[in-house]
Amino acid sequence: MSAQPVTDQEWKAEVEGAEKPVLVDFWAEWCGPCRIVSPIVDEIASERSDDLKVLKLNVDENPDVARRYRVMSIPTLLLLKEGEEAKRIVGAKGKNELLADVDEVVG
Template sequence: MIDLTSETFDERVLRGGTPVLVEFWAEWCPPCRMIAPILEEIDAEYGDRLTVAKLNGDDHPDIAQRYGVMGFPTLTLYRDGEVALQIVGARSKRRLLADLAPHL
């Protein structure tokens, strides 16, 4: 899983060759800790079709604001530099994969 910053976001996410799922998270967020292992599993299983990344919204509020992130965790899927899907809140792996499937 890739750790993003304000400096690396555009290059790694918007100019990436594969779809990129970004988790906007924060240290103090219990649901973020709940979903972290699920995202690691998805990264390991779908790494050839999907890049999974995370960005600490407290440390990089400019990016969170740019994409209208109002709460954590927010998962945003980017395809070809555009937002294809945005999910607010933690989800089970099965439900998250169902949401992502049409975009992969």
């Protein structure tokens, strides 16, 4: 299982209505660091599917949500709990660092 794409139109149902915490990877095709983080995010999606929903939002194709959450640089990963931002991770990080951030919110 890998992170699923989400669009501006799907945001409310997929993220704000989610029953478990959501990790959203804000990315773009042209972003080198995003390509480094992407396989790590996919691994987390596969390993943590029981307690975490993992999505990817392409900021070029879906600018509304990126603007609303003031995503100024990518990659940015948002951890949302009950529809509210619980943690923001900006820049590329390794898997262990990302999992530590996830565990702060998900437990």
